[in-house]
Amino acid sequence: MDLRATRNPANGRVLVAVGGLLSGCGPPCRGRPDTSGRGWTAGGREAVAESACRGFTSGGGNAGPTAGEGAAGGAPSAARARARIAQESAPKRQPARESAARTYARALPVVPVRARGLTIEGADGRRYLDCVSGGGALALGHNHPVVLEAIRKVLDSGAPLQVMDLTTPVEDAFVTELLHTLPAGLADHTRVRFCGPSGTDPVATAVELVRAATGRNRVVTFTGTHHRATAEACADHGEACDTRRARLPYPQDRHCPFGVGGERGAELAAHWAESVLDDRRSGERLPAGMILEPVHSEGGVLPAPDAWMRRMRRSTAERSVLLIADETETGVGRTGAFWAVEHSGVMPDVLVLSKAIGGSLPLAAVVHRDDLHTGEPGARTFRGNQLALAAGAATLAHVREHRLAERAAVLGSLMLTRLRGLAGEFRCVGDVRGRGLMLGVELVAPDGARETPADGTDTGPAPGTAAEVAAAVQRECLRRGLIVDLAGPSGNVVRLLPPLIVTEEQTSAVLDRLADAMAAVDRSHGDHAPPPGARTAR
Numbered sequence: 160m161d162l163r164a165t166r167n168p169a170n171g172r173v174l175v176a177v178g179g180l181l182s183g184c185g186p187p188c189r190g191r192p193d194t195s196g197r198g199w200t201a202g203g204r205e206a207v208a209e210s211a212c213r214g215f216t217s218g219g220g221n222a223g224p225t226a227g228e229g230a231a232g233g234a235p236s237a238a239r240a241r242a243r244i245a246q247e248s249a250p251k252r253q254p255a256r257e258s259a260a261r262t263y264a265r266a267l268p269v270v271p272v273r274a275r276g277l278t279i280e281g282a283d284g285r286r287y288l289d290c291v292s293g294g295g296a297l298a299l300g301h302n303h304p305v306v307l308e309a310i311r312k313v314l315d316s317g318a319p320l321q322v323m324d325l326t327t328p329v330e331d332a333f334v335t336e337l338l339h340t341l342p343a344g345l346a347d348h349t350r351v352r353f354c355g356p357s358g359t360d361p362v363a364t365a366v367e368l369v370r371a372a373t374g375r376n377r378v379v380t381f382t383g384t385h386h387r388a389t390a391e392a393c394a395d396h397g398e399a400c401d402t403r404r405a406r407l408p409y410p411q412d413r414h415c416p417f418g419v420g421g422e423r424g425a426e427l428a429a430h431w432a433e434s435v436l437d438d439r440r441s442g443e444r445l446p447a448g449m450i451l452e453p454v455h456s457e458g459g460v461l462p463a464p465d466a467w468m469r470r471m472r473r474s475t476a477e478r479s480v481l482l483i484a485d486e487t488e489t490g491v492g493r494t495g496a497f498w499a500v501e502h503s504g505v506m507p508d509v510l511v512l513s514k515a516i517g518g519s520l521p522l523a524a525v526v527h528r529d530d531l532h533t534g535e536p537g538a539r540t541f542r543g544n545q546l547a548l549a550a551g552a553a554t555l556a557h558v559r560e561h562r563l564a565e566r567a568a569v570l571g572s573l574m575l576t577r578l579r580g581l582a583g584e585f586r587c588v589g590d591v592r593g594r595g596l597m598l599g600v601e602l603v604a605p606d607g608a609r610e611t612p613a614d615g616t617d618t619g620p621a622p623g624t625a626a627e628v629a630a631a632v633q634r635e636c637l638r639r640g641l642i643v644d645l646a647g648p649s650g651n652v653v654r655l656l657p658p659l660i661v662t663e664e665q666t667s668a669v670l671d672r673l674a675d676a677m678a679a680v681d682r683s684h685g686d687h688a689p690p691p692g693a694r695t696a697r
Contacts, residue, residue, distance in 0.1 A: 277660075293519065342498065353524050354523050372481065411424070459599055459647030484499075520547035567596045601625075602629045
């Protein structure tokens with residue numbers, strides 16, 4: 160048996176390989192679909208690798224033996240048998256028990272029972288490579304050792320788990336670590352304000368903050384951003400802002416609202432934003448703030464041009480409009496910098512933080528300039544969860560100390576290069592874009608078909624649309640043991656959000672499976688022969 164060891168650069172842990180397969184890779188990186196539907200094979204080596212690697216763990220690898228299992232696998236335990244029953248019954252019960260607001264469960268009929276790093280194991284025993292990462296909340300992947308250790312330490316200490324906003328050693332450690340990660344210009348003169356542990360509550364908190372600091376009402380947003388709905392909800396309830404006349408175009412190339420894209424498109428978008436800020440014809444006062452995302456993630460993974468970001472900072476500063484940067488999905492190394500605003504060198508007045516700062520547990524905060532501090536007490540009950548603060552502090556420290564943001568930039572660049580190569584192979588690929596380990600592949604409809612449903616309804620992907628192609632790719636990925644997300648206004652962008660501890664071998668496995676899935680869909684939707692050199696589905 161060919162055993163070898165290598166060291167994971169993300170965390171220094173040793174990975175054991177058998178026959179060239181790393182234990183940190185989950186299912187094999189290369190191979191062909193197993194006809195049984197349970198996984199992939201690699202020349203018969205998978206069973207050997209799984210047997211030898213069971214019991215070893217890594218920062219991005221598979222879980223070790225569980226209760227009822229031997230080091231070499233052994234017979235299925237009673238717990239695993241019950242889990243298989245749950246696999247069959249839980250998805251059937253869920254629609255009858257839960258509201259129709261379910262999102263991921265509709266497209267991903269997986270019942271996870273254990274996970275580690277990039278890998279999820281379903282109740283049916285299948286293993287999947289998870290490139291959703293909890294919507295970006297899992298910077299270190301599932302059940303990273305440093306996160307579990309931090310959580311256990313709090314549990315074993317007997318400390319209270321929920322104390323609202325009372326000061327605790329755990330909270331103090333989190334704030335200290337958070338300040339260490341901020342850009343120097345902001346960290347030196349900042350305040351941290353905890354709020355409800357969601358993606359929307361910190362946006363509402365930021366809006367309330369800039370409104371109180373300026374005495375003005377309006378907050379301008381950009382079309383399609385995930386925080387716009389929160390801002391408009393505030394307006395509907397008369398709470399914080401008025402966005403009825405302030406939906407600004409976000410710069411992009413493929414769907415540029417001005418039809419030009421590139422630098423010229425970004426310049427026109429900036430000019431439009433400045434004209435809205437300066438508009439006084441209806442008696443409107445200056446807005447209190449402008450809120451933007453450095454990467455428009457939910458809108459289809461659209462990185463904002465650095466020059467445009469700097470111009471927005473300059474334009475708002477000249478008009479005394481506060482700039483809010485929403486780093487809910489881009490923060491903690493995701494884009495190749497610890498905070499995505501660092502790419503452009505922009506120093507916002509307010510930072511909205513959530514998702515990854517909790518180390519997989521719900522946590523949210525708003526960081527703002529100290530001169531904006533109003534001293535008004537908040538009323539959020541669940542802002543002092545000690546487990547989330549401990550997990551968050553451990554995650555922030557691990558990403559900072561191991562320079563995982565820089566590593567995400569390198570791996571993301573390699574993945575982006577290979578994804579762009581796929582655009583020449585498959586007719587269903589319209590565009591590839593991203594930054595760091597936040598990547599998007601925009602899929603297009605067959606020639607002559609509609610990009611979106613003709614009536615504009617949202618009743619699921621209509622046949623012949625780009626959204627239907629994307630849904631088909633997502634299904635084919637799942638068949639091959641790969642979990643991906645869909646984003647964009649039409650739901651036609653395959654979004655990849657692997658954890659920052661992903662290995663190069665694992666990225667190869669992800670892209671191999673995605674390419675095979677696109678080949679299958681391309682063949683089923685294409686009326687012509689594939690382009691020269693294009694792969695065939697396996």
